[in-house]
Amino acid sequence: MEKYEDLKLENQICFPLYSVSRLITRAYKPYLDTMGLTYPQYLVLLVLWEKDAQTVNEIGKKLLLNTNTLSPLIQRMQKNDLVVRTRSSEDERTVMVSLTSKGLSFKEEAKSIPEDLLGKLLHEDVEVTDVLLLKKTLDSWIEILNNEKEMNINSKK
Amino acid sequence: MEKYEDLKLENQICFPLYSVSRLITRAYKPYLDTMGLTYPQYLVLLVLWEKDAQTVNEIGKKLLLNTNTLSPLIQRMQKNDLVVRTRSSEDERTVMVSLTSKGLSFKEEAKSIPEDLLGKLLHEDVEVTDVLLLKKTLDSWIEILNNEKEMNINSKK
DNA sequence: CACGATTATATCGTGCGCGATGCAAATTTA
DNA sequence: TAAATTTGCATCGCGCACGATATAATCGTG
Structure with missing residues (x-):
């Protein structure tokens, strides 16, 4: 590596x-x-x-x-x-x-x-289930990354 | 619906x-x-x-x-x-x-x-395998969407 | 009730993205 | 080889994103 x-x-x-x-x-x-x-x-x-x-x-x-x-x-x-x-x-x-x-x-x-x-x-390599999983991951990241921003705001106080 | x-x-x-x-x-x-x-x-x-x-x-x-x-x-x-x-x-x-x-x-x-x-x-709900699958989907979409752009260029001729 | 803090929106400056266009160098074609 | 085309980079204008800042209106607290 x-x-x-x-x-x-x-x-x-x-x-x-x-x-x-x-x-x-x-x-x-x-x-x-x-x-x-x-x-x-x-x-x-x-x-x-x-x-x-x-x-x-x-x-x-x-x-x-x-x-x-x-x-x-x-x-x-x-x-x-x-x-x-x-x-x-x-x-x-x-x-x-x-x-x-x-x-x-x-x-x-x-x-x-x-x-x-x-x-x-969508095509043979990317199915609907893949898109749903992708959305789940993205939504989770939005949660994490957006909260992090608000945590910074609060910690500035 | x-x-x-x-x-x-x-x-x-x-x-x-x-x-x-x-x-x-x-x-x-x-x-x-x-x-x-x-x-x-x-x-x-x-x-x-x-x-x-x-x-x-x-x-x-x-x-x-x-x-x-x-x-x-x-x-x-x-x-x-x-x-x-x-x-x-x-x-x-x-x-x-x-x-x-x-x-x-x-x-x-x-x-x-x-x-x-x-x-x-990464956390309990999003594992490394999820990220790898996500990357695979995204790479596939880059392929599709980027080719589409070049197809438009060619079809303009 | 006064006055400092908070809240909602707006403005400014900078750096992307990108369609449209320009221009000079290189390549192709006649 | 001259003319037309293509290629590589740059410029311009516009619309985001966003940090910093401004300006009111409202709220909270003494």
Whole structure:
């Protein structure tokens, strides 16, 4: 076993994660271009399609994104008539993000994307069970890595 | 089964991939900050540590990144004295990227990162076999998604 | 009730990713 | 060999991510 075996690209686990993430965003592009959406914007719509009218904070918690990413992103979405932002009257600090009729209408158009894309990713060597196991591992890592971040925040006190 | 079941965030496979990729980059940060590196810059070093003196093109093929991403990235690395860029005399178009002594010296410092990080990601619910299966699935998807891109290029002719 | 701490959002700067485009060197073709 | 094409790298513009910071509004505590 060579001394630097772990540093070889082919032995990395994080690099394929990073690459697949980018390649998947790219694979979404042709679908999303027809609606004038980017992948992160599509994620915001996924959240709002499940439950309309949520604060920037709620959306951020679900997508694991901070407001310094979401604020301008949602502003661009408003400019493209996908959502509207309204400051709450009860708590003037919070901004409610709601779907426009255009933003809602894309739900129907997006319905077939996940299955369509999954079809491309499944073949004789990668079965549905593999994907489910993969998702289980990823969800577990999200738990670990996201908690670690919050632990750092708390330990700073 | 609800009509829009596939659009629910919790049923997505691409979203956890996207999130884990970002969270892992974040997990690398404390290690890389001590060397003044970003994660993509670290990837370039991984490639050069395996074989010094490669062209921008070779590095890009291995990292699946285009020159419009790599050119400025490598220029920043040169500014930080991690690599040097020299135009080849045989083919004036190509730029050879070589490690500086500083860039090479970080190899020793980076040696423990992968194992250290993997340690955090392994626990009772996620074993080494799960990670190996995950890597196999991801590598297969890289194959599929990256070929698809090249097929598009060819079909444009 | 006052005032310090917390919370929600926004802004700024930097570094990716990447589509589109530019340009010069090399290669192919006529 | 001249002209057309391809190749390798770079630049530009835009949209994320994200650390740092700012600015209100609200909350908690004395």
